Amino acid sequence: MAEPTDAVLTLENFSLRFAPGRNLVDDVSFSVAAGETLCIVGESGCGKSVTSLALMGLLPTPPADIVSGRATFEGRDLFQLFDSAMSDLRGSRISIIFQEPMTSLNPAFTVGNQLTETVLRHRKVDKAEAGRLALDMLRKVRIPAPEKRMSDYPHQLSGGMRQRVMIAMALVNEPKLLIADEPTTALDVTIQAQILSLIGALQEETGTAVIMITHDLGVVAETADKVAVMYAGSVVESGPAEAIFEDPQHPYTIGLMGAIPSLGRRSAKLATIAGTVPAIEAMPAGCRFAPRCPFAEPRCAEAPPLVPVGGKDDHRAACWFAPLEAHFSEVA
Amino acid sequence: MAPLTQNGQAPTGRRGPTAPPPILEASGLVKHFGGKRMLLKRSPLVRAVNGISMSVKEGETLAVVGESGCGKSTLGRLLIRLLEPSAGDVIYRGRNLGNLTPDELRRLRGELQIIFQDPFASLNPRMSVSDIVSEPIWLKGGSSRGERRDKVVEILRTVGLRPDMASRYPHEFSGGQRQRIGVARALASDPRLILGDEPVSALDVSIQAQIVNLLEELKERLKLTLIIVAHDLAVIRHMSDRVAVMYLGEVVELATTDTLYDAPLHPYTQALFAAIPQASAVARHSIKPLDGDVPSPTNPPSGCKFHTRCPHAKPLCNEARPQLEAVEGGRRVACHFWREIAAAGSDPRPIARPSARLEKRLALYTACQAGRAELLSHRSSTPTAKDQTC
Numbered sequence: 001m002a003e004p005t006d007a008v009l010t011l012e013n014f015s016l017r018f019a020p021g022r023n024l025v026d027d028v029s030f031s032v033a034a035g036e037t038l039c040i041v042g043e044s045g046c047g048k049s050v051t052s053l054a055l056m057g058l059l060p061t062p063p064a065d066i067v068s069g070r071a072t073f074e075g076r077d078l079f080q081l082f083d084s085a086m087s088d089l090r091g092s093r094i095s096i097i098f099q100e101p102m103t104s105l106n107p108a109f110t111v112g113n114q115l116t117e118t119v120l121r122h123r124k125v126d127k128a129e130a131g132r133l134a135l136d137m138l139r140k141v142r143i144p145a146p147e148k149r150m151s152d153y154p155h156q157l158s159g160g161m162r163q164r165v166m167i168a169m170a171l172v173n174e175p176k177l178l179i180a181d182e183p184t185t186a187l188d189v190t191i192q193a194q195i196l197s198l199i200g201a202l203q204e205e206t207g208t209a210v211i212m213i214t215h216d217l218g219v220v221a222e223t224a225d226k227v228a229v230m231y232a233g234s235v236v237e238s239g240p241a242e243a244i245f246e247d248p249q250h251p252y253t254i255g256l257m258g259a260i261p262s263l264g265r266r267s268a269k270l271a272t273i274a275g276t277v278p279a280i281e282a283m284p285a286g287c288r289f290a291p292r293c294p295f296a297e298p299r300c301a302e303a304p305p306l307v308p309v310g311g312k313d314d315h316r317a318a319c320w321f322a323p324l325e326a327h328f329s330e331v332a
Numbered sequence: 333m334a335p336l337t338q339n340g341q342a343p344t345g346r347r348g349p350t351a352p353p354p355i356l357e358a359s360g361l362v363k364h365f366g367g368k369r370m371l372l373k374r375s376p377l378v379r380a381v382n383g384i385s386m387s388v389k390e391g392e393t394l395a396v397v398g399e400s401g402c403g404k405s406t407l408g409r410l411l412i413r414l415l416e417p418s419a420g421d422v423i424y425r426g427r428n429l430g431n432l433t434p435d436e437l438r439r440l441r442g443e444l445q446i447i448f449q450d451p452f453a454s455l456n457p458r459m460s461v462s463d464i465v466s467e468p469i470w471l472k473g474g475s476s477r478g479e480r481r482d483k484v485v486e487i488l489r490t491v492g493l494r495p496d497m498a499s500r501y502p503h504e505f506s507g508g509q510r511q512r513i514g515v516a517r518a519l520a521s522d523p524r525l526i527l528g529d530e531p532v533s534a535l536d537v538s539i540q541a542q543i544v545n546l547l548e549e550l551k552e553r554l555k556l557t558l559i560i561v562a563h564d565l566a567v568i569r570h571m572s573d574r575v576a577v578m579y580l581g582e583v584v585e586l587a588t589t590d591t592l593y594d595a596p597l598h599p600y601t602q603a604l605f606a607a608i609p610q611a612s613a614v615a616r617h618s619i620k621p622l623d624g625d626v627p628s629p630t631n632p633p634s635g636c637k638f639h640t641r642c643p644h645a646k647p648l649c650n651e652a653r654p655q656l657e658a659v660e661g662g663r664r665v666a667c668h669f670w671r672e673i674a675a676a677g678s679d680p681r682p683i684a685r686p687s688a689r690l691e692k693r694l695a696l697y698t699a700c701q702a703g704r705a706e707l708l709s710h711r712s713s714t715p716t717a718k719d720q721t722c
Contacts, residue, residue: 043536158625159400188399189563193607193621215537218609221616221684245613246687251697257686258694259541260611261570264683265590269545270570271698273538276506294700297707325692329708330699 007031007072008176008209009055014069016047016054022283023067025051026234029306032177032226035203037210039220039241042230043256045277048213051230052179054079055211056096057086073177092122095170099182101162105154111138111165112150115172122173137168141198160191164198171202178203181213196222217260221245226314229253232277232288235306239315249309249317251293251324287318295321295328354387355525355557361385361410361420363403366630376630380406382581383420385656388525393551393558395568395589397604398578399626407578408527408561412444413437424525442472442521449530451510455502461488461513462498468521483520491516492546508539515546525557532567544571565608569593577601580629580637583656587663597665597674600638605681612684620681636668644673 010031015023025047032038040048053059055071055078071078074093078086090096098104106114115134119125125133131150138146141164154162163183170178180199184192200223203210212223220227224241229250237250248254258271275292278284284291290300299320306318321327361384367377380403388394388411396404409415411422413429422429424444432440445468448454455464465487466480475483485495491512502510511531518526531547532540544567551558562568568575568589575592577585577600585598596602606620624641627633633640639649648668656666667673686694699705 043538160625188626189565190399190603190607190622191625193609193619194623196609196619197621216609217537217611221611221613222609222619241616242613245611245690247689248693254690254693254697256537257611257690258697259538261541261544261566262684262686263566263569263593263605263608263610264685265593266570269548270541271694272541272545272701274701276508276539294697323693324696327708328696328700328705330696330705 006033008034008074009211010070010072011051011055012070012072014051014054014071015067016050016059016069017065017067018063018280022280024233024280025054026288028069028228028230028233028235030226030228030235030238032209032211034176034209035207036225037203037212037223038226038228039212039214039224040228040230041214041217041220043215043277045232046230047233048230049181052096052181052211052213056090056094056179057081057083058096088122091118091169091175092173093175094177094179095173095175096179096181097163097166097170097183099185101159101166101186102154104166105162107154110151110153111157115150115165115169118169118172133172134168137172138165140171140202141165141168143168159187160194163187163191163195167195167198167202171206171208174206175208177209177211179211179213182215183212184219185214185216192219199223217257229256232283234288234318236289236319237317238306239312243310243312243315247310247315249315249322249324250289250319251295252289253317254324287320295324297321353390355390355425356388356411357423358387358411359385359421359423361407361422362418363406363410363415364418378629379581379632380629381410381417384581384583385420386576386583386586388557388559389574391555391557392574393560393572395560395562395572395575396578397562397565397568397575399563399604401580401626401629402578403581403629404561404563404578405529408529408559409446411559412446412525412527414446438471442468443524444527445518445521445523445525446527446529447511447514447518447531450534451507451514452502452534454514455510455517457502460499460501461493461516464502464513465498465516465520468517472521487516487519490519490550492542506539507535508542511535511539511543512546515543515550519550519554523556525559528558528560528562530562531560533562533564540567547571565604577604580627580632582637582666583664584638584666585664586656587665588661591661591663595674597659597663597670598638598667599642599644599673603641603643610684612686614682614684636666644669 012029014025014028016025017023028051030038042048054066066079069079112134115137116130119130119133135146135150138149143149143161143164184195187195214220227241227244228235228238231252237253248257255271255273259273261270273292278291286301286303290296304318304320306316309315309317309322361381363381365378365380366375368375384407396407398404406415410417413422462484465484469475469480469483484498488495488498493512532543535543548571550556560572572589574588576583579600585601596605603622607622609619622641627640635651636649636654639645654666654668656664658664696705
């Protein structure tokens with residue numbers, strides 16, 4: 001699904017491992033354009049967070065070993081940049097928001113101090129100007145009484161307010177790309193709604209490209225333009241959000257959607273995905289979902305390619321048997 | 333407080349028309365933490381649970397839902413007397429739990445069990461699975477070592493673990509399996525009532541579904557009563573018969589599940605429902621965020637505690653605390669203006685339905701899982717057609 005022309009970030013054939021042997025992340029490609037939101041969805045251990053950390057240059061190598069891949073951002077390959085060049089980009093051109101705002105903010109410095117530092121690190125402005133920009137940003141993320149909050153320490157803020165401060169820090173230098181790694185998972189549902197709508201509004205205003213990493217298909221439906229479903233280190237299905245929800249093709253995507261209870265009236269027992277995600281040393285050859293897949297056949301010992309499905313170029317799935325109804329039938 | 337008899341009497345859809353007597357009745361439950369005299373000042377008083385009366389019916393699943401800090405876990409623990417209330421009583425099958433001696437309470441404990449949220453923190457890493465599960469049986473007394481071993485094997489099978497896993501230790505298991513061990517421990521003492529304190533919220537979606545299904549099967553089979561404390565409204569809709577919605581230590585609405593989800597009356601319940609992102613492209617951008625944060629339970633607002641965030645708040649809400657009044661069908665709501673709000677109506681939020689294609693493939697998925705589907709193509713090309721069926 002690479003659209004090379006207006007893509008802010010294009011990741012191609014990214015593979016990563018921590019120890020010789022199987023790749024923890026295997027041949028992952030995606031791209032995201034200005035103003036667009038790409039959601040990477042998957043369960044714990046699917047490699048979604050490690051991919052985002054690698055993009056930010058936040059994975060120490062070694063132990064991490066980037067086996068292959070190019071991450072093209074503004075004409076440069078992020079994986080080839082020196083640390084100093086990467087830290088110039090980080091916080092200015094690319095930003096990240098983490099799941100737990102309390103552990104990502106420094107408890108020993110005030111909110112204003114941390115925000116101002118972010119500005120001073122990347123822009124040629126004096127302290128007063130940086131403070132003004134920081135205050136502006138707090139206002140933009142709709143923190144009540146921002147002047148007073150500037151001198152607050154993180155522990156004095158609620159979870160939702162801390163995440164707003166994180167967003168303010170991430171966006172204060174107007175990045176081209178924002179990576180949000182489970183930004184609302186630690187928050188209550190009413191606060192999650194506030195944060196999601198805030199990110200959406202700021203994105204509309206600035207045209208920032210967003211990569212949203214989440215395990216919650218509800219959050220995906222609410223925010224995504226494009227979706228990549230990851231399982232055990234590879235993308236098993238990708239495409240426009242509408243196609244993923246209306247016409248899911250990969251058995252994992254289908255099982256995942258069947259496993260979440262709906263808000264509507266109860267209809268049946270939840271679908272389950274048998275077993276658990278395989279450990280890296282026990283990763284099956286071929287299709288990595290095969291051991292848990294109800295449709296697995298001998299052919300699945302060979303890894304299926306991510307190919308267009310459903311008659312659409314940008315909707316892809318990695319399954320030999322897509323669409324399923326063309327290959328399987330119920331017997332009475 | 334309204335009298336207990338006004339508690340939801342309407343029979344729920346899944347349980348036939350005659351309502352059984354309550355297994356558990358709570359009246360005027362209050363739990364305050366802190367407020368102790370420190371050196372020069374008092375520690376802040378947290379009003380975690382503030383005068384709650386409700387009943388739990390035999391064989392039902394009652395859900396307690398709310399955001400963090402609303403007191404839902406505290407309420408759950410008060411109900412099974414893991415915490416002593418500051419005021420109020422809990423009557424379990426005719427006995428006031430507050431009047432029991434520690435010894436009597438310990439004997440009764442087998443009937444009132446709990447499943448914890450975090451399967452990583454709630455299992456003793458130094459005990460094997462067999463020790464963990466057999467301890468409650470041993471505590472009950474009157475069983476030989478051999479009987480206990482047989483019982484452990486039986487319970488492990490019941491929760492979907494292999495009996496040979498009994499000698500392993502918790503760290504050897506995945507999160508879902510650990511939660512099964514937690515369930516097994518709760519079942520070991522033949523309980524009548526189990527409190528699930530966020531029993532699935534630490535688990536991945538696919539594992540969560542396994543545990544939800546397991547709890548439902550066990551409830552049917554062992555005729556259990558469940559109290560589920562949770563924040564995930566979709567899981568609650570799926571599992572429970574009645575729901576109590578809590579906000580800052582108080583129950584603001586209590587109703588049967590379908591009535592509540594079809595037409596929430598309290599503005600807070602409405603706001604909660606409006607905030608849930610749904611997994612469907614149709615429901616996109618339909619969430620309506622509520623302003624502000626939950627106020628601190630050390631310094632709750634006066635009157636109706638929700639008035640600081642309520643879109644319908646009027647001066648009266650600041651002055652008087654609304655009672656949890658009975659509405660038709662055993663439903664109860666604590667809002668001065670619920671009639672006006674209901675009459676004014678709100679545009680109902682679209683409830684996402686799975687797409688036709690997803691439904692078809694999901695049916696195929698479950699059929700294949702159950703071995704009721706087969707592969708159409710390639711069958712003629714391979715001699716062993718049997719291998720090709722699911």
